[in-house]
Amino acid sequence: xxxxxxxxxxxxxxxxLRDLRANDVPVSIVARVVTAERREIVRKSxxxxxxxxxxxxxxxxxxxxxxxxxxxSDPIERGEVLRAVNVQVREFQxxxxxxxxxxxxxxxxxxxxxxxxxxxxxxxxxxxxxxSGDDWFRVVARIVRVAPKTVSxxxxxxxxxxxxxxxxxxxxxxxxxxxxxxSPGEAIDVSGGYARAFRGRPQLVLDExxxxxxxxxxxxxxxxxxxxxxSRRISDIEATGGGELLELxxxxxxxxxxxxxxxxCPECRRAVRQGxxxxxxxxxxxxxxxxxLVVDDGTGTLTVNAGRPETERLWGRTLEQCLxxxxxxxxxxxxxxxxxxxxxxRRIVVxxxxxxxxxxxTVYPESIEVEAMDPVARARSIxxxxxxxxx
Amino acid sequence: xxxRETAWRVLAQEFGASIEEEKAVGERAASYLLSPLxxxxxxxxxxxxxSPGEAVGRDPENPFYRAKLTDPTxxxxxxxxxxxxxxxxxxxxxxxxxxxxVVGKVHLFRGRDGxxxxxxxxxxxxxxxxxxxxxxxxxxxxxxxxxxxxxxxxSNDPLQSSASAGGFPQLWVKSARxxxxxxxxxxxxxxxxxxxxxxxxxxxxxxxxxPIGPALTPAPAEAGAPAPSVRITRLAPPPPPxxxxxxxxxEESALLDVIxxxxxxxxxxxxxxxxxxxxxxxxxxxxxxxEELLGRLxxxxxxxxxxxGRLRRA
Numbered sequence: 235x236x237x238x239x240x241x242x243x244x245x246x247x248x249x250x251l252r253d254l255r256a257n258d259v260p261v262s263i264v265a266r267v268v269t270a271e272r273r274e275i276v277r278k279s280x281x282x283x284x285x286x287x288x289x290x291x292x293x294x295x296x297x298x299x300x301x302x303x304x305x306x307s308d309p310i311e312r313g314e315v316l317r318a319v320n321v322q323v324r325e326f327q328x329x330x331x332x333x334x335x336x337x338x339x340x341x342x343x344x345x346x347x348x349x350x351x352x353x354x355x356x357x358x359x360x361x362x363x364x365x366s367g368d369d370w371f372r373v374v375a376r377i378v379r380v381a382p383k384t385v386s387x388x389x390x391x392x393x394x395x396x397x398x399x400x401x402x403x404x405x406x407x408x409x410x411x412x413x414x415x416x417s418p419g420e421a422i423d424v425s426g427g428y429a430r431a432f433r434g435r436p437q438l439v440l441d442e443x444x445x446x447x448x449x450x451x452x453x454x455x456x457x458x459x460x461x462x463x464x465s466r467r468i469s470d471i472e473a474t475g476g477g478e479l480l481e482l483x484x485x486x487x488x489x490x491x492x493x494x495x496x497x498x499c500p501e502c503r504r505a506v507r508q509g510x511x512x513x514x515x516x517x518x519x520x521x522x523x524x525x526x527l528v529v530d531d532g533t534g535t536l537t538v539n540a541g542r543p544e545t546e547r548l549w550g551r552t553l554e555q556c557l558x559x560x561x562x563x564x565x566x567x568x569x570x571x572x573x574x575x576x577x578x579x580r581r582i583v584v585x586x587x588x589x590x591x592x593x594x595x596t597v598y599p600e601s602i603e604v605e606a607m608d609p610v611a612r613a614r615s616i617x618x619x620x621x622x623x624x625x
Numbered sequence: 626x627x628x629r630e631t632a633w634r635v636l637a638q639e640f641g642a643s644i645e646e647e648k649a650v651g652e653r654a655a656s657y658l659l660s661p662l663x664x665x666x667x668x669x670x671x672x673x674x675x676s677p678g679e680a681v682g683r684d685p686e687n688p689f690y691r692a693k694l695t696d697p698t699x700x701x702x703x704x705x706x707x708x709x710x711x712x713x714x715x716x717x718x719x720x721x722x723x724x725x726x727v728v729g730k731v732h733l734f735r736g737r738d739g740x741x742x743x744x745x746x747x748x749x750x751x752x753x754x755x756x757x758x759x760x761x762x763x764x765x766x767x768x769x770x771x772x773x774x775x776x777x778x779x780s781n782d783p784l785q786s787s788a789s790a791g792g793f794p795q796l797w798v799k800s801a802r803x804x805x806x807x808x809x810x811x812x813x814x815x816x817x818x819x820x821x822x823x824x825x826x827x828x829x830x831x832x833x834x835x836p837i838g839p840a841l842t843p844a845p846a847e848a849g850a851p852a853p854s855v856r857i858t859r860l861a862p863p864p865p866p867x868x869x870x871x872x873x874x875x876e877e878s879a880l881l882d883v884i885x886x887x888x889x890x891x892x893x894x895x896x897x898x899x900x901x902x903x904x905x906x907x908x909x910x911x912x913x914x915x916e917e918l919l920g921r922l923x924x925x926x927x928x929x930x931x932x933x934g935r936l937r938r939a
Contacts, residue, residue, distance in 0.1 A: 469794035472628065485761070487632050487670060487728045488749065530670070532634040532768050533794045571711070578751050579726045581760065594628030607760025613828035616767050620820060 250349045252295035252370060256325035260337070264317045264347045265291040265298075268443065270310050291316075291332065292443045294351040294426055296370055299326075302334040313442060317343040353425045353445060360403035362474075364438065366431035373438070374423045375399035376454040378461060378479065380416045398478045399438070400460035402453065405478040407587070408438040414446040421451020433589035434475055465583070468534030468595075476588030476595050483605065484531035484584075486577045493525045494570040495556050523553050525573060529584065529597075536595040538584050544602045549576045581605045630655055632670040632728050634765040637699030638819055639664065640671070644741035645807040646733055658731045658743060661811040662772040663801035666731045669745060671701050672753070672761035674833050675725040678705075678716030683926060690716035694727060694745075696762060697823040697831070702744035703727050712747035724758040724833055725750055736932055737893035759827045766823050773817055775801045873918075877927070880905060880918050881938060884928060888937045895935035 249261045270289035277284065287305040290297050310316075318340045322333040334340060359371040380397030395410040399422070408427075410416065426444040429436040440446065465481045497519035498504065499511035506519040525540040525548065546552050549572075556569055586599035639660045647657040647665070655667045673696035681689045681704070689706040690713055705712035712729070719725075729747040736742065753761075775793050779801055793801075825831045883904045887896035901919075902912045910918075919936070922928040929939040 467794060468631075469796065473795070485632075485670065485764075528629065530632045532670070532764060533631065533797070535629045535631045574711075574749075575751065578728075578749055579753060579757065579761070607757055607763075609756060609759035609763050609827045610829060612760065612763035612767070613824045616763060616770065616827075617821070617824050619767075620770055620817075620824070 248349075250295045251291065251293045251298045254296075254298065254323050254330045254332075256323050256330055259323075260320040261323055262317070262319045263291075263293065263321060263332070264315065264343050264349065265293040266348065266443065267310060267312055267314045267316065268292050268297060268441070269312060272305070292426075293349050294443060295349060297428060297443070298330055298332055300332040300334065302338075302340075304336070305334075306340075315343045315345060315348060317341050317347060351425075353423070353447070356425045361399065361401045361406050362403035364406055364429045364436045366429055366436045368436070369428035371427075371429075372423065372425040373399070373401065373427075374421070374449060374451070374454070375401040376451055376457055376460060377416050377418050377420045377422060378405065378457045379418050380410075398460075400455055400457075400479060402455060405460060406436060406438050407432065407478050408440060410444075411439070411441040412444070414440065414444075416446070419457045421449050421454050423447045423449045434591060435477060435589055461585070468529070468531045468536055470533075471536065471588060472534045472590070472595055475590035476597070478587045479585075480588050480597060481583065481585045482529070482531065482536075482597070483581065484529035484535075486527050486580050486582060487530045487535070488528035489570065489574050489577070490526040490528060490537060491570075493527075494523070494573050495553075495560065495566055496522050496524055498522050521553060521557060523549075523556065525549075525577065527577065527582075529582065536588065536597055537593075538582075538586075538597045538599055538602065540599060540602060544599060545573075548580070548582075548602060548604065549573055551576075581607060630667040632668045633664045633666045634761075634768040635660065635664050635666065635669055635671065636762075636765050636769055636819070636823065637671070637673070637694070637696045637701045639698075639769060639816060640666075640669065640701055640743055640745075641699055642811075642816075643743055644733075645804075647803075658733050659800065659804055659807060660772075661804055661808040662769065662813070662816060663776060663797065663804035664772060665796065665800040665803075668728065668730055668748075670726065670728050670761065670764075671703075671745060672696065672726040672758045672765070673701070673724070674722050674758075675703065675719055675727075675750070675752075676722055677719050688713060688717075691744075692716050692719065694725065696765075697826040698819045701727075702742075703729065703747050703750070704732070704744055705747045705750070709746070709748055712750045715750040715752070716747070719752070723752050724755050726753050726758060726761050734932075736935070737895075740932075742932060755833050758833060759829070762823060763827050766820050766827065769816065770820055772797070772801065773813055776805065776813055779805060873921075876910070876914075877918055877922055879908065880910070880915065881922065881927065883908075884936050885938055893935070895932070895937045898930075898934040898936060901936060 249263055251263065251265060268290040270287055272285065272287050274283045275286050285304060287302040287310060289300060291300050318334060318338055320338045322335060324331050324333055353372060356370060356372040359373055361373060361375060376399060378398045378400050380395050382393055383396050384391055384393050395413065395416060398405055398407050424440065424444060424446050427438050427440045430439055461479055465483045468482055468484055471480060471482060492505065497506045499506050499514050499517050500520050501514045504511055504513065506517060509516055509519060511517045523542045523545040525545040527538040527540055529536055529538050540548065542553060559569060583603045583605050584597055584599050585601045586597050588595045588597040639662055643658045643660040645659040647659055649656045658666045660666065671694055673694045676693040678690040678692040681691050687707055689704065691702060691704045694701045694703050705716050707713065727745060727747050728749045729745040732744045732746050734742045775797060826833060883901055884896045887900050887904065888894055902915050905915045906912065919928060923930055926939055928936055930936050
């Protein structure tokens with residue numbers, strides 16, 4: 235009987251998740267469990283049940299989905315570091331996945347076993363070039379704003395920090411699932427995050443795997459200047475599908491329904507129809523003002539969803555005055571008509587965030603200001619621009 | 626993105642000179658009017674002084690109004706019908722020349738002789754302060770100047786890729802190329818010069834121009850029928866007397882004969898107004914008198930003038 239080398243001797247080399255390639259060669263990895271969910275797969279042929287644990291693994295170089303057939307009954311916790319030997323690498327829908335089967339052997343490991351990643355090796359990416367699904371990038375940016383928020387994930391309540399960061403190329407929203415102690419105005423160098431689509435825009439997600447370092451932040455815009463950006467053409471905003479910290483100038487050319495006086499559910503603020511809320515049933519509706527403004531600058535057009543304070547300011551009428559009008563003349567279309575008369579053709583400056591869907595870009599404003607027409611100054615500046623070209 | 630059509634900022638001169646269409650293909654596809662300067666218009670925002678609206682068409686169930694909007698470079702025909710009750714109400718209520726802004730859909734009518742007449746089917750009209758109108762005119766002048774600059778850049782460097790056509794919206798670059806192809810002989814200079822004049826209006830040095838002459842005679846045509854070309858203007862006749870004597874009726878029928886004869890000979894089936902005046906002059910009828918008679922005939926519906934200056938028996 236020929237000598238067969240022991241299985242241990244032929245251990246495949248440890249591979250960084252970033253370097254995984256889908257082929258038939260089993261690999262060995264060390265990675266942290268990011269998410270893990272236990273399920274049972276029912277075989278169609280005989281109804282047999284087979285337990286499976288699936289989720290996301292990360293080693294700091296990349297995040298990869300994994301499927302573990304017949305996992306041990308001991309709970310596998312999020313954050314645990316595992317060493318897995320003889321793991322199958324497959325490709326599913328263009329992305330690499332790992333499969334742990336009966337041939338695989340899995341053992342606990344420590345943080346020290348994770349591959350060493352030098353943040354400087356990770357390519358630096360301008361925020362404007364982030365695309366949903368990206369990972370393995372580093373960004374250096376200024377925190378424009380950040381605020382804590384509590385959300386429900388399944389049955390669990392979790393605290394996260396949401397905000398906006400900006401560099402000279404642009405701004406993106408971020409969500410930090412771990413508390414990095416971020417505060418507005420700080421310049422940070424972030425690696426180990428990933429970008430995902432949120433409201434049609436890439437958003438930076440930071441969690442336990444991410445590294446945040448404070449940096450001096452030379453060359454980055456200040457938090458104030460980032461929020462007072464230069465106005466962008468609407469065609470440009472349409473091309474990028476919205477964005478954070480937008481500023482745009484345009485003329486109100488139309489109103490979309492519902493605009494004017496609306497009634498909302500006191501619980502969820504949804505619009506109430508015939509005294510019925512879609513979720514809460516019969517409710518005592520609360521009156522509110524809103525305006526869906528179609529804003530156009532001659533290069534493009536988008537919708538600005540104005541809430542009550544902005545609508546009152548643009549219209550020059552308060553909710554109470556509108557309710558009074560309704561008592562005198564209970565025709566809601568009259569109010570909409572009057573609102574339209576008040577806003578049509580006005581030039582406004584809008585700041586806020588925007589997202590795109592099939593109907594175009596919608597902007598959720600932080601501020602709307604009416605801009606004076608000032609034709610004399612405009613004539614002077616245009617004359618200056620015309621001066622360059624031979625008349 | 627299947628978004629809403631942008632309201633292009635154009636001046637009357639560029640709008641009136643636009644005759645090239647991009648016809649819709651497929652379901653609910655939009656049509657566009659391409660200007661010589663590369664504005665690809667489905668919707669426009671125009672501003673100026675609005676003349677009193679005139680009823681077009683005789684069907685009281687289907688009201689259709691037309692008015693002229695004059696800016697420093699010319700006149701745009703603005704219409705509104707029952708589908709836009711809000712805009713229609715404004716056209717009805719304007720009784721004296723009024724500064725106004727208009728947002729509407731572009732409409733192009735091609736006469737039987739192939740002449741193109743563009744007009745704006747108003748979606749929204751609002752009377753505005755002269756200051757506001759001047760502000761909107763500033764936008765139009767600025768964006769017209771930008772289109773001219775883009776065309777000049779494309780001419781200097783025809784191979785310039787759309788990416789490098791510095792800072793212009795992509796659609797503008799595409800439309801400018803198309804405009805150069807479809808209007809190969811246009812002299813851009815004729816559009817550049819009026820911009821300086823327009824700036825004098827915007828700065829307040831010149832007043833906002835009132836529409837040239839009094840309002841047009843109502844032309845009894847079907848709703849949706851041609852609007853007048855912005856390039857043809859004429860003085861409207863004085864209001865017709867309430868009743869016609871037998872002698873006047875004779876004059877009218879003589880004039881109708883003249884119109885019939887001329888219409889028969891003409892290529893598009895319409896008699897030209899100036900030829901009618903000339904032919905009538907030979908029988909001793911003054912041009913003022915012709916205007917007066919025509920006004921009455923049009924009022925009564927005997928003659929229609931779907932396009933200004935083109936007449937035929939209704």
